[in-house]
Amino acid sequence: MSTVIKGGTVVTADLSYEADVLVEGGIITEIGKNLSGNETLDATGCYIMPGGIDPHVHLEMPFMGTHSADNFESGTRAGLAGGTTMVVDFCLPEPGQSLMEALAIWQQKSGSACSDYSYHMAVTWWGEKVFDEMEEVVGRGINTFKHFMAYKGALMVDDDEMFASFSRCSELGAMPLVHAENGDVVATLQQKLLAAGNNGPEAHAFSRPPEVEGEAANRAIMIADMAGVPLYIVHTSCEQAHEAIRRARQKGMRVYGEPLIQHLTLDDSEYAHPDWDHAARRVMSPPFRDKKNQDSLWAGLQSGSLQVVATDHCAFTAEQKRFGIGDFTKIPNGTGGLEDRMPMLWTHGVRTGRLTMNEFVAVTSTNIAKILNMYPKKGAVMVGADADLVVWDPNRSKTITAKSQQSVIEYNVFEGKEVTGLPRFTLTRGKVAVEESTMKDNPGHGKFVGRDPYPAVNKALSKWKEITAPRKVERKPENMPAGV
Ligand code: DUC
Numbered sequence: 001m002s003t004v005i006k007g008g009t010v011v012t013a014d015l016s017y018e019a020d021v022l023v024e025g026g027i028i029t030e031i032g033k034n035l036s037g038n039e040t041l042d043a044t045g046c047y048i049m050p051g052g053i054d055p056h057v058h059l060e061m062p063f064m065g066t067h068s069a070d071n072f073e074s075g076t077r078a079g080l081a082g083g084t085t086m087v088v089d090f091c092l093p094e095p096g097q098s099l100m101e102a103l104a105i106w107q108q109k110s111g112s113a114c115s116d117y118s119y120h121m122a123v124t125w126w127g128e129k130v131f132d133e134m135e136e137v138v139g140r141g142i143n144t145f146k147h148f149m150a151y152k153g154a155l156m157v158d159d160d161e162m163f164a165s166f167s168r169c170s171e172l173g174a175m176p177l178v179h180a181e182n183g184d185v186v187a188t189l190q191q192k193l194l195a196a197g198n199n200g201p202e203a204h205a206f207s208r209p210p211e212v213e214g215e216a217a218n219r220a221i222m223i224a225d226m227a228g229v230p231l232y233i234v235h236t237s238c239e240q241a242h243e244a245i246r247r248a249r250q251k252g253m254r255v256y257g258e259p260l261i262q263h264l265t266l267d268d269s270e271y272a273h274p275d276w277d278h279a280a281r282r283v284m285s286p287p288f289r290d291k292k293n294q295d296s297l298w299a300g301l302q303s304g305s306l307q308v309v310a311t312d313h314c315a316f317t318a319e320q321k322r323f324g325i326g327d328f329t330k331i332p333n334g335t336g337g338l339e340d341r342m343p344m345l346w347t348h349g350v351r352t353g354r355l356t357m358n359e360f361v362a363v364t365s366t367n368i369a370k371i372l373n374m375y376p377k378k379g380a381v382m383v384g385a386d387a388d389l390v391v392w393d394p395n396r397s398k399t400i401t402a403k404s405q406q407s408v409i410e411y412n413v414f415e416g417k418e419v420t421g422l423p424r425f426t427l428t429r430g431k432v433a434v435e436e437s438t439m440k441d442n443p444g445h446g447k448f449v450g451r452d453p454y455p456a457v458n459k460a461l462s463k464w465k466e467i468t469a470p471r472k473v474e475r476k477p478e479n480m481p482a483g484v
């Protein structure tokens, strides 16, 4: 069985050129002119791009007393509908739980995935067992460890734990990720706001100002530098965090930043909406920011100081959001976006002239494939690469609405937005999952993608060895000050 995609323009992170693409056994086997296969997909007028990779999703995630509503099946189906052919979810051990035990639970949950997937392992507590198990986790093809600097009393780890875990990552050739918000300050601000009678969703953004993110980003960067590891900062939402990343990169550190499509296109005026439900449905952390912060994120994508656009897809139903009536700190944090990331970024990035098509491919797929050490299996249109492809029709339009979305929740934060630029076909390892906006069901088709440890980079920049092994100063007793 072979499939040929004919008549389109191949668009990668580097190049755009006219060619047909031949797919056999789930792999790209030939790229060239006048190719033929058993099945032909007409790509006339379309761009053939690497399928999107969303490195930040929470499917069926236990969180804030409930579970996020989309599971691996509906979540990956939403991804495919919007041209995303791979997701990376966060395996989340409960504090005290074995990492391997949590991993077994995640493996069970992801059996229904319609597209390929991988995991980041979260370090939600610290101890000898975690230290030991991290090696086994790396052995299972998970080379990234997530740390929450917020969610005090739940997922948060503090600085000694982060430093120990980052140092362990360094030994194992793994990379730490951080959710950068100062959880102690957030908890204090939340209590202050509640005490003053501010219990609505509009208070959420005031409890998590850009400063708490900027502080945590700077702190994580310094700790990563001392531990001698690269660092990936998830959901970079403001100038303060972006500035920290720029500065670190300028010094030569491998620090990566990931804006979300929500932060790029929606702003904090959403929280002032008179309808409680409208505002609560947009509560996520970090919160939506103002226009100035949005401009900073776009500038980062343009200049390369920010590398990846993700979603943090963490969908909660309207009913789940209502757990927080009367207390904004109990509104489950999270918004959806998997289906809309690529069309929204094309519409607001490429069509406005902010990003080139090649930059679009870089920030939705290729950069993260490289950062997570799975390129060119993923993120490439190349002979030998997985045939995770999207045939992108730049002229196809729709109005985003929850009525026709794949996500199981009953609303969409992008409701009513017009997008131009949608998949004509989405292929997951050669299998057509979307054809002219019609989904073809394939639960269980998705496979786990293992990722090898990183080569030793960034060590040269670390001051860690100086800190742990200072040259001992030899003193003669007579030179010592009294009392020493
Ligand atoms: N932020 C969210 O909004 N949801 C999931 C976890 C997170 O950090």
Ligand code: ZN
Pocket (backbone or CB within 6 Å): 158, 159, 160, 161
């Ligand atoms: Zn501690």
Ligand code: ZN
Pocket (backbone or CB within 6 Å): 179, 234, 235, 285, 286
């Ligand atoms: Zn987060």
Ligand code: ZN
Pocket (backbone or CB within 6 Å): 056, 057, 058, 312
């Ligand atoms: Zn997240």
